[in-house]
Structure formats: C-alpha cells, structure tokens
Amino acid sequence: RKEVEQDPGPFNVPEGATVAFNCTYSNSASQSFFWYRQDCRKEPKLLMSVYSSGNEDGRFTAQLNRASQYISLLIRDSKLSDSATYLCVVNIGHNYGQNFVFGPGTRLSVLP
Amino acid sequence: DTAVSQTPKYLVTQMGNDKSIKCEQNLGHDTMYWYKQDSKKFLKIMFSYNNKELIINETVPNRFSPKSPDKAHLNLHINSLELGDSAVYFCASSKEGGRVSYEQYFGPGTRLTVT
Numbered sequence: 001r002k003e004v005e006q007d008p009g010p011f012n013v014p015e016g017a018t019v020a021f022n023c024t025y026s027n028s029a030s031q032s033f034f035w036y037r038q039d040c041r042k043e044p045k046l047l048m049s050v051y052s053s054g055n056e057d058g059r060f061t062a063q064l065n066r067a068s069q070y071i072s073l074l075i076r077d078s079k080l081s082d083s084a085t086y087l088c089v090v091n092i093g094h095n096y097g098q099n100f101v102f103g104p105g106t107r108l109s110v111l112p
Numbered sequence: 113d114t115a116v117s118q119t120p121k122y123l124v125t126q127m128g129n130d131k132s133i134k135c136e137q138n139l140g141h142d143t144m145y146w147y148k149q150d151s152k153k154f155l156k157i158m159f160s161y162n163n164k165e166l167i168i169n170e171t172v173p174n175r176f177s178p179k180s181p182d183k184a185h186l187n188l189h190i191n192s193l194e195l196g197d198s199a200v201y202f203c204a205s206s207k208e209g210g211r212v213s214y215e216q217y218f219g220p221g222t223r224l225t226v227t
Contacts, residue, residue, distance in 0.1 A: 043220055043221055087155065098143065099157070099160070100157065102147075
C-alpha cells in the first residue's frame, strides 16, 4: 500500500460547483497534514494545513479523521482559477524532525 | 525577493555528463530538501538537510550527491547522467520545529532533460 493515496481524478466540474477530494495515509504515527496546490509547470504551494478539529479558509474546508487515517478537502463555489492539481501531504516524522510524503495528486479542471 | 531560488531553470544535456543544480533560500530556514517529480507528476523526496547535515537520504543512486556549503544553500550534483534522470527537480525549505511541523516553500524547479 502506498503511504499516501488520493482520488485518481481528473475532476471536471462547472464553475460554482462544490467538489471534494479524499486522501488516505498508511502511517498511523503521521504527525501533521497539509493540502498543497500545484499549477501546471509550477512549484507546489501550500493551500492549507489540516488540523484535527477541521479548519476552513474561505471556500476551502479541510477535515482530518485520525482513526480512519483519512483527510479531505472541500472546495465550494469553484472558480476557474481553482483549476490545478491538489496534493495531499503527510509529515510522517523522522528522528530529526520532518519527512513530508506527497500523494500522487488529484487534478481539478473547473469549466466555464 | 525570491524566497527559494534554483538555477538553472532548464537543463538539457547528454547521457554520461555531470551536472549541478544550485538552490538558495533567503528565509532563514534550517531544513532544505531535494525532490524529484517524474513524468507521472509524482513528487518524491530525495534528500533532506538540517543545518548542513544530511538527515534523510531516500533510495537514490549514489550518482546523486547533495552538498550544503551553508544553511542557506543546498546544491545537487549528478554524475553520469542517464535517460531516466529526466524529470523536474524541486528544492524546498522549511523551519525546523521538532514536533511542530512547518510548511515547505518550494523553488521554481529545474527541468532536466537527458538526451
């Protein structure tokens, strides 16, 4: 089983739609969780951290279920500019600190 | 000002050559990383350095050698390049917080093509 798995996608949705991405991780000792966004031919950029109680940032809501080792990202009222690949990232830790493992990404295309 | 910079942005070279990619961060971060993103877009860590010391070295051929002259720089040298080395290489940095996890900042990437 891969360490971090995501919906394979791609997701093609109309503007204004709500879309949800799922991610699962295998290492129960994972310490922290993030969603990154990567535009075509660009570097990944942090979208939001994911907290145990769930958190929201504008149109974006992230949820974490440690028992099920599951993370989700909900995007409401999709915009054309949301088109990108969304990467689930898990910090599985290391003796000296951080070891980030990236999921394969889910591609989103928001259509006019 | 660019937070994490890499040079060159594009690198086209022939099999068997030796090449280097440079990375610099001006964020004052303690930890720097090299990632490889292959044609399937899967981003995989190669190395991690904390305060100039190697802390993660994933299964990477020993033709790849990272060098950290100081905390702000982490360069990647590749010997005897092979076709399979063609990929985008990203440098990243983050604060080191022990049990606290900080976000990573990525450089723009170096697109390496081996012919």
